[in-house]
Amino acid sequence: MKYALVHEWLTPKATGGSELVVEEILRHVKADVYALIDFESTNPQSYLYGRSIETTFLQHFPGARNGVQKYLPLLPIAIEQLDLRDYEVILSSSHAVAKGVLTNPHQLHVCYCHTPMRYAWDLTFDYLNNSRAGRGIPGILTRYLLHRLRQWDVISANRVDYFIANSHHTARRIWRCYRREAKVIYPPVNLERFVFTPAKEDFYLCVSRLVSYKKISLIVRAFNQLGYPLVIIGDGPDLPLIRQLAQSNIQVLGTQPDQVVEQYMTKAKAFVYAACEDFGIALVEAQACGTPVIAYGGGGALETVLDIRQHPEKGTGLFFSAQTSENLVKTVETFQEFQHLIRSDSCRQQAAKFTPKIFETSYLTFLEDCWQDFQQKSSAKNFRFL
Template sequence: MALKYALVHEWLTPKATGGSELVVQEILKSVEADVYALIDFESTNPDSYLFKRTIGTTFLQQFPFARNGVQKYLPLLPLAIEQLDLRGYDVILSSSHAVAKGVLTGANQLHVCYCHAPMRYAWDMTFDYLHSSTAGRGAQGLLTRYLLHRIRQWDVLSANRVDYFIANSNHTARRIWRCYRRPAAVIYPPVDTERFCFQPQKQDFYVTVSRLVSYKKISLIVKAFNRLGKPLVVIGDGPELKQIQQLARSNVQVLGWQSDAVVEQYMTQAKAFVYAAFEDFGIAPVEAQACGTPVIAYGLGGTLETVRDVREYGDLGTGVLFYEQTEGAIVAAVKTFERYQSALNLEAVRSHALSFSPTVFQDRYRSFIERCYGEFHQHLSSTNKRADEYSQSTDI
């Protein structure tokens, strides 16, 4: 009899189109599963791969302004995810960066979680969040700190509901161990490498593509290029757009939001892609490499696994890493890149990116689920056998 699968993700909205949503899309190509989420506004979106699909949701679906994101209802997220009734499934697959892994499951159900990251605002970025938000100040700040404390407690508790963890990078696997004391297999997320064409002839400009939010450090990149005087193109939208436009000098073009076609054009033609964020994985640097475009990136987190420093890898190198999120470190990295640029093999840059393709992800994910199911039921059978033997030995 065929196994029944359920796939649980946090939220599905047209505004949520990042790496975790790409993982959901590729999981659904790997296994046939029913989909559940806290909220769903994608099944009514004609442009979505989930259009007209039946998706199970929670009571948050009916809350005011839920379409713009349920993060505003943070205290209710653990309660909401626990209301999903998944008793009719053999295998539960969760795609989690917040609470999806906290669904309730039975003893005979296998639960495999693809963890994009433990909740950032509850763990690694707690103090960034408190210091940058009015919610972190005064009496409200005390309440926020208590709320985050309780969420951390629930987060650790809910990790025990997962049978097997998958991490999107070795960096995330270390974070999962730090927060939950659970091992995690690493399966890199899928990157649509075929979307980008290989272009060996580059033009004389640099590019960065990003949401314009503080932790992406776009302002640092702009300040560095203000000093360098070299041409930089900034593509993206977000709350820091006006600030970055005011900061940029004449050598820096800030284009704001652009269509996929325009993004692909600039990423393909740029001499290098510049990336200063600290990410658990980071899809944009891999997309750039798929164009044969080298990457200058902050060397902590996921980029340590996706960008090969030319100084270490030689003709297999794909860019240059820097190790401080400072203006000076970026300036030095750009100068280093220009010294080593001729040593980079752009075909090798493209080839490296292809190791993160969707087909590679699907094969590895499917194989891992099959292995987990075999191990889980072997363990379940041996546990039941021991329980029966114990019961018989204690019969009076």
Template sequence: MPLKYALVHEWLTPKATGGSELVVREILNHIDADLYALIDFESSQKESYLYKRQIGTTFLQKLPLARNGVQKYLPLLPLAIEQLDLREYDIILSSSHAVAKGVITTPDQLHICYCHSPMRYAWDLTFDYLKASRLGYGIAGWLTRYILHSLRQWDVLTANRVDHFIANSKYTASRIWRCYRREATVIYPPVDIEHFPFSTEKEDFYLIVSRLVSYKKVSLIVRAFNELKKELVIIGTGNEMQKIKKLAKPNIKILGWQPDDVVKKYMASAKGFVYAACEDFGIAPVEAQACGTPVIAYGAGGALETVLDIRSSGHKGTGILFKEQTTAALIEAVEAFEAYQGKFDPESARENAVQFSSQAFAQRYFEFIDTCNQNRSSQKGKILKNILRNIE
């Protein structure tokens, strides 16, 4: 009989369209898996690839305001994910950046977790979360700290429910080890390289495509370009929109949300793509390189694995990396970028991006699942033989 697969993701909403959702989509392109999530408001969208798909959800689906994000019900997320009954499946695939890996499985099931990140607000971003939240102060602050403490304990405990971890970068693999003391195999997430137009013709402007939230450090980029007086185009929206509009000088154009065709046009024609966040992987710099556009990026996290600094990589270089998230460091990086202008080869950028293609992901991911399943079957066979030998 064919194996039965379940794929578990955190949440499925029109507002959640990041790298983790691209992984879910790519997995479903190749495997017939039943899909589960804490909430689902995506399958009701006619334009969605999940339209009319049957998706298993939790009690959070019926709670008020869940459509706008279940993060507001943070203390309930562990309880909710543990209510999913997946006993009928042979293999559990989780796509996790919060609680999806915490599903309850049986000893006969194989659980493989593609980890986009250990729960950031419980680990790396705890103090940023507390500082930015109204719940970070006073009595509410102490309660929030206790909830986050409990989440960390649950998060470590449920790492033991996973048979094999996959990390989306070496950086994430190191964080998985630090948080869970578990080894992880690195398989880079899929980037739809073929849908980004390659161009050797560049115009005289720099580009940001990003959610406008604090950890993306877009305001830092704006301050640097205010001083540089170079043209910068910003595409994206978020809760820092008004702050960034107030900061920006006339050389900076803020376009807000734009459809995919507009984003791709700007990516293909920009002289450079600017990225100041520390991400676990970071898909946007790879998409820019797929267009033949070099990248100026903060040299930490996934960017160290996706952007090749021309100062150390020579003709294969695809950008410039800067070492500190400061205005001065970024200004210095832009000036270095300008000095190397004309030496960046668009073909090299495209070639570098191809290693992160959807095809490369699918091949590595499903080969890994197959290997894990074969090893599991072999191990079960050896255990059975030992039992029979002892009986004899």
């Protein structure tokens, strides 16, 4: 069978969990790759280097390399221009519009959904409140745009035959937005990349994109109050604000090479995270190093971290219940009391539940099941004509 794999964008700056899923799928499925834009096939450091990747008209738009989100109204139109008629199976990796490709009735479409489009659903009001485009006359136009985007998002969900979610949290959001059930298959985490290190140093760590919904400023304000050493690694539009807020006990390192990130993860006393993530791959990576996690108790974190207060024998961290600096301060102080009870090997064992091998087996088995079910439902004897 001929496979096509569709992802939103492939750029050197896009290195999150969704891109790791794409890389892992391509290890096991021989598929042609499609995307809105591609700047990875010309990147010598990328696993996609030299690969033929089909793109859309957005590839040639000004500033596309730094992100096509600025062309948000055009994304649905662009993804619908990809011609996939020659394929039996369409695999989409979607966190925005990839699932919206056009398919024929004889084609099987399986979507690995990392999240329903965040800026159209969960982050609508954050986007409007934190952007100049959300105010005045432009704000009215932006609200109308997001309204139409939600309509298209629901319509395009009907083009998917089977959904996969990266967590039960995401599966609930898929049901809420699209009224579609989804099979949960956790993303792969390359544990071999991270060195298991029981001995820790006296600092806390946060590695994240510096955007508003990640709540990094909340973490900074909490550690300003606590006075404990904190290291922040990452880049994004909030970087100037974070550097302005940070007091002398906080190091803001910006973007760092993978080797530097791994070194800090192995040595940190604890990894701190305040966002409500759909999965949160960084939390698993920290645990792979034997590093405990202090995280907001919502979203995918509830599926990847074990609170020591509820799991005294195998706990791997602590949750804080509200996204406020005051609540995080209390939780970090509680961690100071409980940290001796959290075993590094328990953290590593928890991370081992999310290996690439487990992902490979689950994903390929589900694809086979989907194909058989699709073939059975597509047979003429099962159609009912009214």
